[in-house]
Amino acid sequence: METNTKITLSVFLLSSIFLLCSLAQFCYAVDTVTQGQTVADGDILTSEDQTFELGFFSPENSTFRFVGIWYKIDVQAVVWVANRDNPISNRNGVFRIGVDGNLVVLNGNNSLVWSSNVTGLSNNTAAVLQNTGNLVLSNNESIGDTSRAHWQSFDEPTDTFLPGMRVPVNSAIGEFRAFRSWKSASDPSLGNYTMGVDPNGGPQIVIWDRMVRRWRSGQWNSVIFTGIPNMSNIASFLYGFKLSQPDENRTQYFTYDPSDPSDLLRFRLTWDGREHQLRWDDEAKTWSMLQTQPDPANICDIYNHCGDHAVCDNLNAPKCNCLDGFRPRVTNQWSRGNWSGGCERRVQLQCQRTNGTNSSTTARQNGEPDVFKGTRRVKLPDSSSLLLSAMNVDACKASCLGNCSCTAYAFVSGIGCMTWEGELVDLQHMDQAGTLQFFYRVHNSELDGGRKISNTVIIIISVLGACLLVVSIWLLCRYKKKVKRLPVVSSMPCCKEEDVAVFNESKNKDFSADLSGPTDILLDGSQVNGPELTIINFSSVAAATKNFCEANKLGKGGFGTVYKGELSGGQEIAVKRLSGTSGQGLEEFKNEIVLIAKLQHRNLVRLLGCSIEGEEKMLIYEYLPNKSLDYFLFDESKRSMLDWRTRIFGGNQNEANTVRVVGTYGYMSPEYAMEGLFSVKSDVYSFGVLLLEIISGRRNTSFRSSDYTSLIAYAWSLWNEDKAMELVDPSIRDSCSTNEVLKCIHIGMLCVQDSAMQRPTMAPVVLMLESEAPTLPVPRQPTYTSMRSMVDADYSMDIHETASASSKDITVTMVDGR
Numbered sequence: 141m142e143t144n145t146k147i148t149l150s151v152f153l154l155s156s157i158f159l160l161c162s163l164a165q166f167c168y169a170v171d172t173v174t175q176g177q178t179v180a181d182g183d184i185l186t187s188e189d190q191t192f193e194l195g196f197f198s199p200e201n202s203t204f205r206f207v208g209i210w211y212k213i214d215v216q217a218v219v220w221v222a223n224r225d226n227p228i229s230n231r232n233g234v235f236r237i238g239v240d241g242n243l244v245v246l247n248g249n250n251s252l253v254w255s256s257n258v259t260g261l262s263n264n265t266a267a268v269l270q271n272t273g274n275l276v277l278s279n280n281e282s283i284g285d286t287s288r289a290h291w292q293s294f295d296e297p298t299d300t301f302l303p304g305m306r307v308p309v310n311s312a313i314g315e316f317r318a319f320r321s322w323k324s325a326s327d328p329s330l331g332n333y334t335m336g337v338d339p340n341g342g343p344q345i346v347i348w349d350r351m352v353r354r355w356r357s358g359q360w361n362s363v364i365f366t367g368i369p370n371m372s373n374i375a376s377f378l379y380g381f382k383l384s385q386p387d388e389n390r391t392q393y394f395t396y397d398p399s400d401p402s403d404l405l406r407f408r409l410t411w412d413g414r415e416h417q418l419r420w421d422d423e424a425k426t427w428s429m430l431q432t433q434p435d436p437a438n439i440c441d442i443y444n445h446c447g448d449h450a451v452c453d454n455l456n457a458p459k460c461n462c463l464d465g466f467r468p469r470v471t472n473q474w475s476r477g478n479w480s481g482g483c484e485r486r487v488q489l490q491c492q493r494t495n496g497t498n499s500s501t502t503a504r505q506n507g508e509p510d511v512f513k514g515t516r517r518v519k520l521p522d523s524s525s526l527l528l529s530a531m532n533v534d535a536c537k538a539s540c541l542g543n544c545s546c547t548a549y550a551f552v553s554g555i556g557c558m559t560w561e562g563e564l565v566d567l568q569h570m571d572q573a574g575t576l577q578f579f580y581r582v583h584n585s586e587l588d589g590g591r592k593i594s595n596t597v598i599i600i601i602s603v604l605g606a607c608l609l610v611v612s613i614w615l616l617c618r619y620k621k622k623v624k625r626l627p628v629v630s631s632m633p634c635c636k637e638e639d640v641a642v643f644n645e646s647k648n649k650d651f652s653a654d655l656s657g658p659t660d661i662l663l664d665g666s667q668v669n670g671p672e673l674t675i676i677n678f679s680s681v682a683a684a685t686k687n688f689c690e691a692n693k694l695g696k697g698g699f700g701t702v703y704k705g706e707l708s709g710g711q712e713i714a715v716k717r718l719s720g721t722s723g724q725g726l727e728e729f730k731n732e733i734v735l736i737a738k739l740q741h742r743n744l745v746r747l748l749g750c751s752i753e754g755e756e757k758m759l760i761y762e763y764l765p766n767k768s769l770d771y772f773l774f775d776e777s778k779r780s781m782l783d784w785r786t787r788i789f790g791g792n793q794n795e796a797n798t799v800r801v802v803g804t805y806g807y808m809s810p811e812y813a814m815e816g817l818f819s820v821k822s823d824v825y826s827f828g829v830l831l832l833e834i835i836s837g838r839r840n841t842s843f844r845s846s847d848y849t850s851l852i853a854y855a856w857s858l859w860n861e862d863k864a865m866e867l868v869d870p871s872i873r874d875s876c877s878t879n880e881v882l883k884c885i886h887i888g889m890l891c892v893q894d895s896a897m898q899r900p901t902m903a904p905v906v907l908m909l910e911s912e913a914p915t916l917p918v919p920r921q922p923t924y925t926s927m928r929s930m931v932d933a934d935y936s937m938d939i940h941e942t943a944s945a946s947s948k949d950i951t952v953t954m955v956d957g958r
């Protein structure tokens with residue numbers, strides 16, 4: 141009996157608790173509206189995770205009632221408004237699902253003030269407020285399933301973009317102005333400003349003031365919007381936008397994923413026409429502003445502030461400047477700071493002249509084709525006339541040059557080839573957009589003078605010239621100390637048969653027989669293991685080349701002259717006669733011999749032997765007509781390098797004779813020295829060493845006894861500690877331009893990187909030297925490392941970008957190397 145009572149009591153208590161819980165749940169935290177339920181003024185729907193609320197609210201300083209969604213933590217943080225244009229003047233409004241299945245807002249007289257307005261719904265619908273802040277209307281059975289939603293508030297946003305929202309991008313549909321500002325801070329009705337995506341020619345975010353553009357983000361490059369400063373900073377809250385792959389209707393969607401999903405974030409288009417990114421600061425219990433566009437502190441953010449063909453720079457006075465080759469349209473207004481007229485061409489384009497009535501005399505006299513001028517660190521011009529195409533950088537330039545309606549082009553990684561027609565609009569200087577560069581078309585006469593040599597080149601020539609002078613003097617002193625009498629070969633008559641001695645009898649062997657087996661050779665008393673190598677005495681070489689006959693000369697380089705010769709056995713040889721004043725010491729010469737002899741790579745000519753007599757040093761190669769010899773010795777790229785170098789250094793080059801054989805130890809690129817791989821990039825390496833030598837006034841190999849194994853290691857260590865200026869020869873350090881020298885050192889470091897793939901080719905190197913402030917990649921530490929192939933794999937992508945951008949512009953991808 142007693143136990144029965146107890147059980148009954150327990151059951152009763154449990155039931156009561158259960159009932160209470162159920163009731164509590166019913167009254168509290170409802171996130172859905174179903175058919176027949178109403179949300180009256182004062183009732184609240186709350187998302188399941190308590191982030192968002194839906195209900196009636198009045199904006200600050202207003203008594204009107206609106207149905208909206210807001211962050212629960214702040215009732216004024218409204219992210220969506222239903223009846224924005226139809227306020228309810230009293231508190232009798234209701235929000236519910238109408239008889240036709242739509243979500244509706246009714247005023248106190250039961251007349252409709254807002255409807256989700258979808259046709260053909262069943263009367264069995266329900267809506268749910270999701271944790272993202274999205275209100276979703278769907279059939280009762282599939283409630284909350286956005287993929288089967290009839291309607292969702294994320295598809296009809298008001299002035300706020302939330303994480304999780306998708307903004308469609310489809311060039312067939314065109315501009316999509318998803319967001320519309322409030323009329324004022326206390327009036328949610330439709331304001332003057334819209335914000336959305338312009339998909340044409342590289343999607344970008346745009347804010348319009350009624351029909352006129354007010355601000356744009358710059359083209360999307362698949363990671364960032366190129367015209368927004370600081371966006372590439374991963375720590376930036378702007379970082380996290382994504383553009384989806386096109387769906388079946390070729391629509392793409394912009395989405396945004398915050399790095400920390402627990403952050404409460406919103407992007408709002410304010411009533412005064414700015415986009416604010418806000419984040420809830422839980423400690424300060426307030427919204428902190430992460431960024432604002434257009435930046436109120438930067439007038440240049442306002443669309444085309446300076447007018448056409450002018451670049452706006454907020455930190456400059458005056459802020460507006462015409463592009464080179466352009467002049468103000470209305471000069472007196474422009475000088476008064478009224479920029480609205482913009483700029484126009486000083487000289488009409490050649491392609492336009494020849495096309496029209498003016499194709500007569502003047503055009504023909506001055507008929508050189510138009511040229512492109514490049515400008516860097518700019519927000520690229522607006523897209524209204526921008527075309528995108530899948531071309532490489534050269535084809536991009538060519539296609540623009542070939543079409544008179546093309547006024548500019550750019551090649552941007554992540555976007556590709558961009559070409560513009562007509563006016564170049566809304567240009568802004570951007571320090572942060574260091575790699576953005578575009579080229580605009582001007583008449584040929586707009587290039588500086590006829591000689592096309594920029595001031596920078598002249599400065600570099602002066603600097604390097606001064607440096608070279610020091611090196612020359614040093615070399616001269618050195619040379620004078622150890623000058624010796626040369627064998628009197630040159631006085632011997634040329635090409636006299638009787639002077640042609642038989643091949644060195646003292647060896648008493650057939651030359652080619654010597655080549656077949658390994659032979660230990662003695663150089664200056666020190667023994668060197670050299671397979672297939674022999675020492676040939678000087679007179680034999682002289683004989684074989686008919687006393688270095690002019691007719692036998694194959695060519696001449698900075699390092700000496702190459703002759704063709706024929707041994708008594710009939711074997712053809714090539715003799716590289718290093719000029720006596722060559723800076724190459726015996727030690728290096730021996731190293732070259734040994735290395736080349738060991739490598740015997742197929743890209744290299746086979747070294748048969750050498751000859752040393754006094755200052756006279758010669759290398760004897762097998763002669764391969766039209767093949768590697770020519771390639772090796774007179775390789776096109778090397779030639780251009782020498783040409784180029786001569787042009788910079790002026791006539792001193794030949795006297796100074798600092799150019800040593802590429803194979804000389806210290807100039808050999810790692811891949812050549814270690815694997816015998818020889819390529820264009822090996823020359824780049826040698827050039828880099830030379831550049832560093834000129835700057836430092838020291839030889840690469842002069843370091844072997846010190847703490848650093850080489851000049852390169854020394855240069856790197858200084859470079860890495862930001863003390864690169866200490867590398868510069870003290871005697872010229874004060875007279876050199878720091879920036880120019882640092883640039884040269886930087887370029888030198890790029891050229892001597894271990895990985896051939898990371899080294900630039902000679903063309904961009906020249907461009908880098910010529911341009912004033914190129915954006916240079918960060919060099920990697922040169923270590924002669926065996927890890928090279930791994931590094932190459934890691935960087936293959938960067939290389940691809942670099943290569944594609946390198947041939948005509950200085951835009952080199954940043955490679956994070958340190």
Ligand SMILES: *[C@@H]1O[C@H](CO)[C@@H](O)[C@H](O)[C@H]1NC(C)=O
Nearest residue numbers: 199200201202324325326327
């Ligand atoms: C509301 O009115 C007060 C007093 O006039 C003003 O200081 C405040 O800025 C107003 N708030 C908004 C959002 O307009």
Ligand SMILES: *[C@@H]1O[C@H](CO)[C@@H](O)[C@H](O)[C@H]1NC(C)=O
Nearest residue numbers: 229247248249250251252253
């Ligand atoms: C609602 O009814 C009141 C009086 O009943 C009337 O004054 C008001 O104009 C009505 N409003 C609308 C929107 O019909």
Ligand SMILES: *[C@@H]1O[C@H](CO)[C@@H](O)[C@H](O)[C@H]1NC(C)=O
Nearest residue numbers: 252253254255256257258259
């Ligand atoms: C509903 O849509 C129809 C056309 O589809 C339109 O004419 C009407 O104005 C819309 N009503 C509301 C309240 O948006």
Ligand SMILES: *[C@@H]1O[C@H](CO)[C@@H](O)[C@H](O)[C@H]1NC(C)=O
Nearest residue numbers: 175176238239240262263264
């Ligand atoms: C929904 O519509 C069906 C017919 O289409 C009708 O039979 C039913 O009564 C309606 N239910 C409600 C709640 O209106």
Ligand SMILES: *[C@@H]1O[C@H](CO)[C@@H](O)[C@H](O)[C@H]1NC(C)=O
Nearest residue numbers: 174175263264265266280281
């Ligand atoms: C909607 O579904 C819920 C259960 O999921 C049910 O309780 C409710 O009666 C349904 N409403 C309608 C109108 O069908």
Ligand SMILES: *[C@@H]1O[C@H](CO)[C@@H](O)[C@H](O)[C@H]1NC(C)=O
Nearest residue numbers: 323324331332350411412413
């Ligand atoms: C919106 O445009 C109207 C008409 O030009 C203007 O009077 C009003 O000041 C503008 N509002 C804002 C917030 O700029």
Ligand SMILES: *[C@@H]1O[C@H](CO)[C@@H](O)[C@H](O)[C@H]1NC(C)=O
Nearest residue numbers: 368369370430431432435572
């Ligand atoms: C960009 O970053 C720099 C340094 O971090 C900062 O000084 C500057 O204000 C930022 N600019 C913008 C527009 O946020």
Ligand SMILES: *[C@@H]1O[C@H](CO)[C@@H](O)[C@H](O)[C@H]1NC(C)=O
Nearest residue numbers: 308386387388389390391392
């Ligand atoms: C593509 O368009 C068709 C017709 O407008 C539509 O039915 C379909 O849902 C769309 N597909 C996607 C993925 O939006």
Ligand SMILES: *[C@@H]1O[C@H](CO)[C@@H](O)[C@H](O)[C@H]1NC(C)=O
Nearest residue numbers: 469470473478479480481482
């Ligand atoms: C500014 O210059 C333009 C012509 O470039 C002129 O039409 C306009 O009236 C000027 N505005 C002012 C305020 O002077």
Ligand SMILES: *[C@@H]1O[C@H](CO)[C@@H](O)[C@H](O)[C@H]1NC(C)=O
Nearest residue numbers: 491492493494495496497544
């Ligand atoms: C050049 O020719 C094209 C078509 O032949 C024409 O449309 C264009 O107006 C011409 N341009 C000039 C400057 O005459």
Ligand SMILES: *[C@@H]1O[C@H](CO)[C@@H](O)[C@H](O)[C@H]1NC(C)=O
Nearest residue numbers: 488492493494495496497498
């Ligand atoms: C032809 O030249 C005259 C004067 O040199 C110039 O005013 C005119 O605009 C030119 N016409 C065209 C089509 O280039």
Ligand SMILES: *[C@@H]1O[C@H](CO)[C@@H](O)[C@H](O)[C@H]1NC(C)=O
Nearest residue numbers: 527542543544545546559561
């Ligand atoms: C030049 O470019 C315009 C626009 O890009 C294009 O319509 C036109 O066909 C092109 N002309 C030629 C000759 O390719």
